[in-house]
Amino acid sequence: MFKKTVRAALILMATLSTPGLLLLAAGSAHAQEKPKSERFTARARGQNTASGKLFSVEITIDSYSTPADQKTLIDAFQSGGHDALGKALSKMDSKGRVAPTGPVGYKVAYVRTFTTENGRRIRLITDRPIKVGEAYAGGRSNDYDLSAIELNVNTDPKKTDGALIVAGKFKVDKDGQIIFESYGSGPWKLTNIIEWK
Numbered sequence: 001m002f003k004k005t006v007r008a009a010l011i012l013m014a015t016l017s018t019p020g021l022l023l024l025a026a027g028s029a030h031a032q033e034k035p036k037s038e039r040f041t042a043r044a045r046g047q048n049t050a051s052g053k054l055f056s057v058e059i060t061i062d063s064y065s066t067p068a069d070q071k072t073l074i075d076a077f078q079s080g081g082h083d084a085l086g087k088a089l090s091k092m093d094s095k096g097r098v099a100p101t102g103p104v105g106y107k108v109a110y111v112r113t114f115t116t117e118n119g120r121r122i123r124l125i126t127d128r129p130i131k132v133g134e135a136y137a138g139g140r141s142n143d144y145d146l147s148a149i150e151l152n153v154n155t156d157p158k159k160t161d162g163a164l165i166v167a168g169k170f171k172v173d174k175d176g177q178i179i180f181e182s183y184g185s186g187p188w189k190l191t192n193i194i195e196w197k
Contacts, residue, residue, distance in 0.1 A: 037062050038096075039196040040151060044164050044188040057164065057190070058105070059149065061096040061122070065110045073110065077178070082170045086145055090127055098126055098149065106147075118159070122151040144169045144183035153195060162190035 038061040046053035069092060076088035089109040099105020111124035126147050144167035151162040167183040 040193060041196070042151075042162060042190040042193040045191055046188055048186045055100050057098065057100055057149075059096070059098050059108075059124070059151070061108065061111055061124075063095050063111075065092075065095060065112055069110060070112070077170060081172075082143075085170060086127070089125060089146070095124075098124070098147070116152070118156070119152070119154045122149075122153065124149050144181075146170075148180060149190070151190065151193065153193075157193075157195075160193045160195075162193055164188040164190055 038059075040059040040061075042057050042059070044055050044057050072088050072092075073085055076084040080087075092109045094107035094109070095111045096108040097105045098108055106126050108124050108126050110126075111122065113120055113122045127145065146168050148165045148168055149162060152160060154160045165180065165182045165187050168180050169183075170178060171181050173179050
């Protein structure tokens, strides 16, 4: 088994203090405008031990998470760690869908967007469905029950990129920093991202 801890430059977050949870905060605390409905398609390209593997993914955003959603998740993590945060996510209304191209996919529990120098960044978290065989085997992968995506939408579409963590969890490292740890091959690189207008 290959395990990789993912930090800011690679994908989703900077080194975080407990109140930060940058993945969850992802910008200012003001309410974010509801999009008409946004749709993105991308190719996920495996890295490290998944090198050479490809699949398509479709992301639909119907609404953004509110500051109250953000506070709920941060409070849950501070009171009960990853397990409490996962339970809080599972109770949230769907903000959209994420799916390998074709299947219905899974609900997006939490999504935020914020402006960057060359466009905007979108971060989302969803519950990762645990398949029957995986649950039956009872391995460590069952602890990595969240998936996360970051899209860096550039004003120049050729520079738009992103990353996907298929199986991850929040944890506190030996330095007391909150990190989002990836199980397995680490982050998948998102390429050929198209924002459908």
